[in-house]
Amino acid sequence: MDEREITDVLIIGAGISGIGAAYRIRERNPQLSYTILERRSRIGGTWDLHRYPGIRSDSDIFTLSFPWEPWDREENVADGEDIRAYLERTAHKHDIYRHIRFDTRVLTAEWDSGTDTWALQVEQDGQPATLRARFVFFATGYYDYDHPYRPEIPGLQDFSGEVVHPQHWPEDLAYAGKKIVVIGSGATAISLIPSLTRTAAHVTMLQRSPTYLLSSQRINPVVRILRKVPPRRLGYRLAWLYNLVFIVSVYALARKAPGFTRRIIRTMAKHYLPEDYPVDTHFKPTYNPWDQRLCLILSGDFYNAIAEGRAEVVTDRIDHVDADGIVLASGDQIDADIIVTATGLQLQALGGVRLVVDGQEVKPADRFVYKEHMLEDVPNMAWCVGYINASWTLRADLTARAVAKLLAYMDSHGYTHAYPHLGGVSMPEKPAWNINAGYVHRAAHVLPKSGTHRPWNVRHNYVLDAIDHRFDRIDESMVFGRVAVREPHPA
Known part of the structure; x- marks a missing residue:
């Protein structure tokens, strides 16, 4: 990639979130260019990193797979290598694979309001480089790939x-x-x-x-029967709905x-x-x-x-x-x-990438989360994080569609930047992850903040999020604008 080229969207990570974002952004915005930056040598993210015996999904594969690319095997719970192979096939089938730059690790992302662009300092095959983009989508997940949690064990x-x-x-x-x-x-x-x-x-x-x-x-067996309902996509959607109802019901029963x-x-x-x-x-x-x-x-x-x-x-x-x-x-x-x-994982925000806006470093823990995927006062940036009580892809797909909608809105109005702004509104805080787990408590100093009411309230509730997405006001608590002098659009 030419360091002078400006890509419309740089997606960091080629796992479920990154591949899903690429599909949704291109689906709604075919005129925009995009590139996926993947620090590893293969597609898959967590499904490539984790290779221990027995690695598998801890939720059903129908809601974990993409709604636009149905899972075609009979398992309701899938092994890790089969999930990675599914991601590989999907990326090739939908012409996403050729947009991936492997062995590219992002170190720093710096926003410049003078040009309304991001400059990403990266290592490509071990060599330093600078890549530029108008929008950055962090599909990096939420944990530290390099450093798992290792408590002190005497002796x-x-x-x-x-x-x-x-x-x-x-x-x-x-x-x-x-x-x-x-x-x-x-x-x-x-x-x-x-x-x-x-x-x-x-x-x-x-x-x-x-x-x-x-x-x-x-x-x-219930899923197996539902999948036989013709046509194939209807059978898949029925299996997807069955698993969704099961997930939501089990969680609701446990809480109530x-x-x-x-x-x-x-x-x-x-x-x-x-x-x-x-x-x-x-x-x-x-x-x-x-x-x-x-x-x-x-x-x-x-x-x-x-x-x-x-x-x-x-x-x-x-x-x-x-x-x-x-x-x-x-x-x-x-x-x-x-x-x-097997002592757990370490959480980190934005894949450990250092974030800088107009020369000032931004600590995610100091910012509120907007609509569960953007950071307060950070322009042209989204971060995809899945649910703690349901399949990752349920929220990842909502996030990808929301970002695709935002990009289409900006493009149609000629805006070159957009960021959520809380302003002087008093906003009580609550934990972004309402779960009493050690890995969450250990990461309180790195995770962004959640408010208590929309659009700053982080909910782990797919049903309510899906309703909000359908009736979303894209300009709610958002600031839009145009840079005075804009770089030429890439050919």
């Missing part, structure tokens, strides 16, 4: 075996016949352990406190009737586990369902591994690690050949 350096974090899983890790301890009980551990138990000698999940587990089927939801989840665990298994010791959290994310298991695979003796759960705290394994606060020891630290 870990003394362990004689291998220590692995799932985010950086070695492809050549030999674990057949080995004793493995997985520290953590989140979605990663729950999907990883059943896969490990196929060849490992034994797998122990060590948790400080229990997590809610909800079992679902990889191939849902937490006690009843607890009993359902406990009954499900007792159904799969041996009769004398201490369910309340290992699978009865102290918090209510959806105070933290529910973890999805497939057809009881995690419980079955426990029932068959291939895996076990230990609920205790770590005192220290020695050469042979983990010594617990209770005094017990778990011997191990491999320790897997």
